Amino acid sequence: MTATTILLIGHGSRESAGNDEVERFTQTWRARHPQWCTELCFIEFADVEVEAGLARAAKSASRVIVVPLILNAAGHVKMEIPAHIARARLQWPGVCFDYAPHLGVCEPILAILQRQLRGCMQGLDMPDPTTTGVVLLGRGSSDREANGEMARMARWLFEETDHELVDLAFTGITYPRLERVVQRQVLLGMKQIVVLPYYLFTGTLIQRIARQVTHLKQQYPHLRFAQGAYIGFEPEIDSLLAERVQALMDGSLASVHIGDEVLQWQPHRHDAHDGHGHAHEHSHAHEHGHHEPHPEVHA
Structure with missing residues (x-):
């Protein structure tokens, strides 16, 4: 034994x-x-x-x-x-x-996100971070503590970089969604936007995020977008x-x-x-579309 x-x-x-x-x-x-x-x-x-x-x-x-x-x-x-x-x-x-x-929420996860953000900025030829918005994009949950952990990580990322906007977005269950956050960042004058998926491994939502970013590039041809990978092992x-x-x-x-x-x-x-x-439950009615939009949350 x-x-x-x-x-x-x-x-x-x-x-x-x-x-x-x-x-x-x-x-x-x-x-x-x-x-x-x-x-x-x-x-x-x-x-x-x-x-x-x-x-x-x-x-x-x-x-x-x-x-x-x-x-x-x-x-x-x-x-x-x-x-x-x-x-x-x-x-x-x-x-x-x-x-x-x-x-x-811990330093190792933050380090991985920082490395991905640096890679995206390099791919954009190192633009001014004050005009480059960041969107931390997660699955979303009916559990407010789970969403709150993402908010903490967004704040940590904001504290450790020179980006003036580090926002949260969710692919489901709760709000705001990616397109709404991008719209807000555009109105605030961002010239580039980096999307960082807050997922541990690949899956159908990672594929969906790639399609969403492609649609956003078409919708905002004057903006430059970069998408990070999921966190990975x-x-x-x-x-x-x-x-x-x-x-x-x-x-x-x-x-x-x-x-x-x-x-x-x-x-x-x-x-x-x-x-x-990732964090999702199925016993709440509002997870199946029967709910009102939540207010936006920013870091």
């Missing part, structure tokens, strides 16, 4: 390329950290989902460290994964289950997760608390999804 197993949890995507990226990251992780036994499962759209992943890990280890590969803390991080862990604790009382924090992500795993193992980081109330959570269908794999 293994003393400790690391269980990585990806979101899962109907776009096979997204799941393939998580699989490749796991292979790289295993090669970089051979001292740890590592398993992988997904929340949805995969052969091995969370319940099966926890069972597999618990049968071969006395301790399981659950590591969510999720950017923002919405329903999956707050309720779904904790509910599975709580039930696993009841089923395997002799196994210790620790829950690592989600990726969240850069070396900073590996280092961040390794630090957290080691901290959990040596006791310098406490496991995320899981309350008894999560046991009431029940699996739900993922009908209103995009196949990409």
Whole structure:
């Protein structure tokens, strides 16, 4: 029996390329950290989902460290994964289950976004940042804390650059949308606009964003646009997760608390999804189009 197993949890995507990226990251992780036994499962759209992943890990280890590969803390991080862990604790009382924090707002993610922004500016031949707007574009969630994490990251990006405008936009669920933010930045005199997708891996929404930027180029032929890549599993992500795993193992980081109330959570269908794999829930009416636009939020 293994003393400790690391269980990585990806979101899962109907776009096979997204799941393939998580699989490749796991292979790289295993090669970089051979001292740890590592398993992988997904929340949805995969052969091995969370319940099966926890069972597999618990049968071969006395301790399981659950590591969510999720950017923002919405329903999956707050309720779904904790509910599975709580039930696993009841089923395997002799196994210790620790829950690592989600990726969240942190310096490594900021560093990746800064690097992407520099690359986009170089592609635009280094224009004046005061006339170059930045749009941090995420999935959007019905959970205000998840949206708030994006707002924090936009503010951090604003603080660390000379860009006068670093705005938020969302591809679904909440507002403002990309076209509205671009319209505002144009009215405020921006000559170039950089779109930075706030996604961990590829998927159908990354393809949609590329089409949206193409449409915006046609709509604003006098503007120059640049689009960054999604965040991806850069070396900073590996280092961040390794630090957290080691901290959990040596006791310098406490496991995320899981309350008894999560046991009431029940699996739900993922009908209103995009196949990409980020913070989104499906139990709220306004996520299906029955809502009024929200006011814009700027950094």
